[in-house]
Amino acid sequence: MDGLSRLQAIRHSKTFEIFIITIIIASALLVGIKTYDMPQSVVQILRVMDWLITSIFVVEISIRFIAEKKKINFFRSGWNLFDTLIVCISLIPIENTDMALVARLIRVFRVMRMVSVIPELRMLLNSLLIALPRLGYVMALMFIIFYIYAAVGSLFFEDINPDLWGDIAISMLTLFRVMTFEDWTDVMYETMAVYGWSWIFFVSFIFLTAFAFLNMVIGIVVNVLEEEHQKELELDPNYVSIEDLRDEIAELKTIMVNRFPGS
Amino acid sequence: MDGLSRLQAIRHSKTFEIFIITIIIASALLVGIKTYDMPQSVVQILRVMDWLITSIFVVEISIRFIAEKKKINFFRSGWNLFDTLIVCISLIPIENTDMALVARLIRVFRVMRMVSVIPELRMLLNSLLIALPRLGYVMALMFIIFYIYAAVGSLFFEDINPDLWGDIAISMLTLFRVMTFEDWTDVMYETMAVYGWSWIFFVSFIFLTAFAFLNMVIGIVVNVLEEEHQKELELDPNYVSIEDLRDEIAELKTIMVNRFPGS
Amino acid sequence: MDGLSRLQAIRHSKTFEIFIITIIIASALLVGIKTYDMPQSVVQILRVMDWLITSIFVVEISIRFIAEKKKINFFRSGWNLFDTLIVCISLIPIENTDMALVARLIRVFRVMRMVSVIPELRMLLNSLLIALPRLGYVMALMFIIFYIYAAVGSLFFEDINPDLWGDIAISMLTLFRVMTFEDWTDVMYETMAVYGWSWIFFVSFIFLTAFAFLNMVIGIVVNVLEEEHQKELELDPNYVSIEDLRDEIAELKTIMVNRFPGS
């Protein structure tokens, strides 16, 4: 067994996978621990562990890259690119510079490697992402509703409370808050003190967005479920559709007509 | 190619559609930009752009009107009427008068032309509107629940807090707030200080409306989905219903009985 | 045409129904108007209108009672009993006594006659009530969860804030508030100041009730929908079940076997 096939065996072994998941969990714990205040000695140990984890990740990515037969395929997977990028950036020694914050942020994003390594999580995320494009037009409609209400709100309420209605961006954030019902009556009572009719603005907005939102989310979820159910049925080798039955009956009729050609 | 058919070609071309959508987006951005404070020079430029957009809209509506063979059909579409109305009103020079606010409001509503121009958004809005009439009786029931609770609330709690329970309209707004769970306990604790039993009023109201609301919304959405699924199935040329199968089998039986008439 | 059949004709006429609905709406408006402050003259007019409406209701109930062939059937309908009760009580002259509040309350409940008179609303309410018994055991489970958490909460947090955790009834109200997410963190932070672990109490409670609640409501609604769909299918005279198909095929087999008994 030459070096390459040995690497491939390692790369696809269960032990390798479990080891890497353990390292990612350790890296996640490290991120968590760092949010607590600790004595200098522990910080020292954590630094060493961090350096160790980075090294293991470099080795892991290298193994996966070398074990790939066609090198180009490696870069075709978005997850591989993500892994490589995260590991490469964490190699840059910026920890003690002005960009220490970026270094810590990169370490946080290493937790996302959990998703890239565990196939079930990768599939789950993909299924969520597949549902997104269907949202396209509904999101556009929601955005238009938000934009119009924000423009109207900014037009009338700017002088009442510039912190909430100062420009169209802030107004949209305020409307998002109203959509989540978060202290929306405080916002409303403030504007009602000046414009008595302004409850119509808020109540109609809540009706529109709540209705559109519910409609959208439930619609998509039920749709996805139906499709999966259909897919499952069709993958079942014993599955018989009504169309198959029709064909069977048609065949039966042909046999009969052929054997007794108008006796 | 004469003038009319050239206009019709323009009106149905993809380029024309994309150009108009671009102009509507520009008009929407203008509305957004105007909510920010800006130097006088930029305001001057925006005014010119606004004038330009209005002119383009006038030309567009004219093309669409002239390209229509039967002029009466143009006015039969609600969206055409909406577009024409919006454009006509924005032509009136009221910007520097007392009605400047109306002028700005009209410009905001021009963003809704996005819906009238993009067919997918128009369909989406239609499908939402179709779901509304089904709500008719449930809305009526909800309104009756609100009205009765508002009347009872106004009767008992008016003296406790006239800002929340002063008359039936304000009481209904307060109850809408309770339905969205927005600081509803503040409202309740205030009345409980006087009437200890008043938690029954609020808890029963929340149960009634939450249950009715959920029941209603999910009911409608699932209903609409089922219908669309059914429609899809029936549009599929390969679709075979169980009824079709029954007919096939009946035909087979007839053939058999005919060929062997009781041998 | 004698008096009785004339009364029956009136009772089932569309005009009579519309007239009664109009009177109920007027009665509802009266209830609403009374929540506003008004000059003495208007109050006088309202009193007359109220007296008029009560009289019309008495006449209406009388017509419906006399028009009923078997008098006992009249009292078998819960709605009739409700209508009669409401009208009878509003006849008692308690308006200027200590019980004036009760008199006003009865007038509010007259708005509910809307449901008893419009058949579609009556059906809708019935369908909501049908869904309730299914909730029986889930409600019991929810109540047990609430009771246990309220007892634990009262045990540990009573000294922290007796207004929220004083006894088991107040604790359950506080937990209902937590379930609706209404300022629940204020309640939690207060207890966390004494018992650091108490976030587990709140987070686990929210998970349990949210999950159980969602499970319950969606379960019931989808269930009801499926049953209605099934009912619809079976009412369709053209409906063919797979069972029917099986019988058809079995019959075909019998014909064949009978005509060619083992040739």
Add this chain to the structure above:
Amino acid sequence: MDGLSRLQAIRHSKTFEIFIITIIIASALLVGIKTYDMPQSVVQILRVMDWLITSIFVVEISIRFIAEKKKINFFRSGWNLFDTLIVCISLIPIENTDMALVARLIRVFRVMRMVSVIPELRMLLNSLLIALPRLGYVMALMFIIFYIYAAVGSLFFEDINPDLWGDIAISMLTLFRVMTFEDWTDVMYETMAVYGWSWIFFVSFIFLTAFAFLNMVIGIVVNVLEEEHQKELELDPNYVSIEDLRDEIAELKTIMVNRFPGS
């Protein structure tokens, strides 16, 4: 009839079940009553009743244990173990020691015996628990999202408000609060004062969790419902699947081909 079979008859009698449920309800009421302040005499009575209930529970568990033929089966049921444990611990005389709180807590958990005794509640809880493992990976994904956002939040916002973002555990609790929309804008406005872009952090988090949560819950519920529907269909002795129909038709074809072997 010997002693054992008499015990078994008692154990499975309806009277025994109803008696035990009554005792559990009494025990639950006792727990509730104890949260109120009461005169010493009533406390004395409650103590006696508590002692009585404990005795009855001991007798009940003993009957159920003795009536079991194979003693090992008794301990195989989780509910039996739970009942025995609860009853045994409540026998320990710790009421007047430092652990009085534990004694009271145990009495609260006796209310959960309601679930173990009423079969319908036991089934309901089981069906909720069955749905949990499916949540496994979605819960993992949600936890990763929470963990990453909590790490980022702790990294940037720790200095702004250590009470909300002090370490990763507190940050996760704060994010849970944001997910329930509980005063989330207060949290956001506080961080926006320092980092203007931080609304992206909150809005994206709300979108991610709300979408994932809804997706998850509805997905599971609809799934469970479909399976139950399928199970019901298959338990129906008259149920005919499309596969059965295919077999019937195939049989018919065989009969025909056999009787007329290529005439």
